[in-house]
Amino acid sequence: MTTREIEQIIDEIDINGQPPAKEPERQYYYMAKCRQQVEKESEKLGRTLTASVNTFGCQMNARDSEKIVGILEIIGYKIIEEEDADFVIYNTCTVRENANLKVYGHLGYLKKVKKKKPHMRIALCGCMMQEDVVIEKLQKSYNFVNLIFGTHNIFKFAELLYTCMISDRMVLDIWKDTNQIVEDLPSERKYTFKAGVNIMFGCNNFCSYCIVPYVRGRERSRNPKDIIKEIEALVADGVVEVMLLGQNVNSYGKNLENPISFAELLQEIEKIEGLKRIRFMTPHPKDLSMELIEVMKNSKKICNHLHLPVQAGSSRLLKIMNRKYTKEQYLELVDKIKESIPGISLTTDIMLGFPGETEEDFEETLDVVRKVRYDSAYTFIYSKRTGTPAAQMENQIPENVVKERFNRLLKEVQAISAELTKEDEGTVQEVLVEGINEHDAELLTGRLSNNLLVHFRGEKNLVGELAMVRLTECKGFYYMGELI
Numbered sequence: 230m231t232t233r234e235i236e237q238i239i240d241e242i243d244i245n246g247q248p249p250a251k252e253p254e255r256q257y258y259y260m261a262k263c264r265q266q267v268e269k270e271s272e273k274l275g276r277t278l279t280a281s282v283n284t285f286g287c288q289m290n291a292r293d294s295e296k297i298v299g300i301l302e303i304i305g306y307k308i309i310e311e312e313d314a315d316f317v318i319y320n321t322c323t324v325r326e327n328a329n330l331k332v333y334g335h336l337g338y339l340k341k342v343k344k345k346k347p348h349m350r351i352a353l354c355g356c357m358m359q360e361d362v363v364i365e366k367l368q369k370s371y372n373f374v375n376l377i378f379g380t381h382n383i384f385k386f387a388e389l390l391y392t393c394m395i396s397d398r399m400v401l402d403i404w405k406d407t408n409q410i411v412e413d414l415p416s417e418r419k420y421t422f423k424a425g426v427n428i429m430f431g432c433n434n435f436c437s438y439c440i441v442p443y444v445r446g447r448e449r450s451r452n453p454k455d456i457i458k459e460i461e462a463l464v465a466d467g468v469v470e471v472m473l474l475g476q477n478v479n480s481y482g483k484n485l486e487n488p489i490s491f492a493e494l495l496q497e498i499e500k501i502e503g504l505k506r507i508r509f510m511t512p513h514p515k516d517l518s519m520e521l522i523e524v525m526k527n528s529k530k531i532c533n534h535l536h537l538p539v540q541a542g543s544s545r546l547l548k549i550m551n552r553k554y555t556k557e558q559y560l561e562l563v564d565k566i567k568e569s570i571p572g573i574s575l576t577t578d579i580m581l582g583f584p585g586e587t588e589e590d591f592e593e594t595l596d597v598v599r600k601v602r603y604d605s606a607y608t609f610i611y612s613k614r615t616g617t618p619a620a621q622m623e624n625q626i627p628e629n630v631v632k633e634r635f636n637r638l639l640k641e642v643q644a645i646s647a648e649l650t651k652e653d654e655g656t657v658q659e660v661l662v663e664g665i666n667e668h669d670a671e672l673l674t675g676r677l678s679n680n681l682l683v684h685f686r687g688e689k690n691l692v693g694e695l696a697m698v699r700l701t702e703c704k705g706f707y708y709m710g711e712l713i
């Protein structure tokens with residue numbers, strides 16, 4: 230459903246009646262209630278209430294924030310960038326401790342702002358809120374926060390916000406898990422021409438270092454019909470590229486009433502007329518099927534890029550990480566992919582400093598990097614997450630050892646990446662023009678199918694269009710180019 234259609238429904242709601250029990254109608258009712266409240270408060274202030282949504286973490290969270298912004302806009306808030314808005318929301322991440330610490334830092338700042346601006350509301354949501362220790366700390370030391378909710382009940386945002394608006398106490402609602410997926414809620418989009426689309430939620434893999442399965446719950450797939458309907462509506466609205474989002478897209482559809490594989494879903498999406506590019510993340514190497522490789526090979530729309538997190542090269546460590554593949558199996562898979570789809574761009578996630586990682590283990594990781602030759606790699610230092618099996622493991626690696634390995638790994642990754650990028654210098658490629666260059670307004674920035682960026686001279690009206698560009702000069706991780 231489009232925002233306009235939802236708006237029309239909300240216009241006709243009798244807010245003095247009882248709230249419906251069914252979703253999403255119940256949320257529409259609360260959106261109408263919130264809208265009246267925002268109007269009242271804006272009148273009192275003599276200006277429109279402002280809201281700012283600050284997102285930490287992954288694309289999943291970015292997508293959730295778009296849903297929050299969609300609701301805020303419908304109920305009449307003016308969205309601003311600044312952090313001292315009348316309503317400030319932090320959509321948090323907890324995959325590494327750093328993300329966690331940042332939120333507390335921001336809260337410290339907001340406490341001071343709120344002292345001067347008592348009508349200000351502060352809300353926290355996202356992965357970090359699913360941790361008991363965090364909630365205890367917030368209740369004890371951050372009682373100026375007005376609203377806290379988690380990842381499973383984000384669809385109830387309008388209802389929770391209304392409760393918060395009429396209450397002077399902290400509103401807290403955290404669910405342990407859910408099997409509910411609520412469709413047809415409003416959503417804002419950051420870009421007019423590309424969009425993220427959730428295909429599934431949660432993760433069942435329980436890699437031993439990872440907190441995601443604990444904070445995002447069990448795997449739930451959206452109905453393929455709902456996904457297709459959403460993408461068709463996006464395309465009708467000008468979107469040419471979609472990024473299908475899931476913690477482990479390869480297990481998409483397994484638990485649906487009528488099971489369907491991820492490869493089959495991709496084939497259905499491919500048929501959508503007007504859609505030009507399809508991306509997805511993240512596939513788990515343990516169950517990447519030959520069927521998927523075949524579909525990618527034959528597709529005209531799936532981008533020439535696969536992000537395939539390896540995490541580590543040592544089979545011994547991979548076992549303790551509960552990744553369910555060995556170094557050999559991973560390399561074999563990569564060979565099959567490269568054989569079927571020559572020239573595919575491969576990227577990965579690598580984690581260093583997992584408990585017990587030896588110099589030999591690390592060498593195995595370097596060996597994988599050299600053998601696969603990734604176009605780029607996200608490298609992370611292991612961060613201990615309370616509640617995960619790895620947090621209990623002995624032999625946590627000293628920081629200086631990890632840092633030293635990190636630097637060696639980075640050098641290797643960057644050297645290979647630069648070599649691969651150089652290979653495409655001089656070629657002409659199709660790019661999606663994503664915007665005007667941040668540093669030079671004369672230049673446009675486009676994204677290649679393999680996910681790299683190219684900057685080139687061109688007219689503003691090309692933004693959102695596909696264009697052919699010659700990659701005239703390789704600059705390491707991006708190109709300078711000229712429009713053909």
Ligand code: 5AD
Pocket residue numbers: 324325438439440538540578579580609610611612613614
């Ligand atoms: N410490 C460091 N990195 C982590 N990741 C997941 N959990 C942790 C952790 N505890 C990394 C993995 C994953 C990426 C999204 O984040 O590499 O692929």
Ligand code: SF4
Pocket residue numbers: 432433434435436439440441442476477513
């Ligand atoms: Fe975490 Fe592993 Fe699930 Fe990825 S697949 S979210 S690393 S548990």
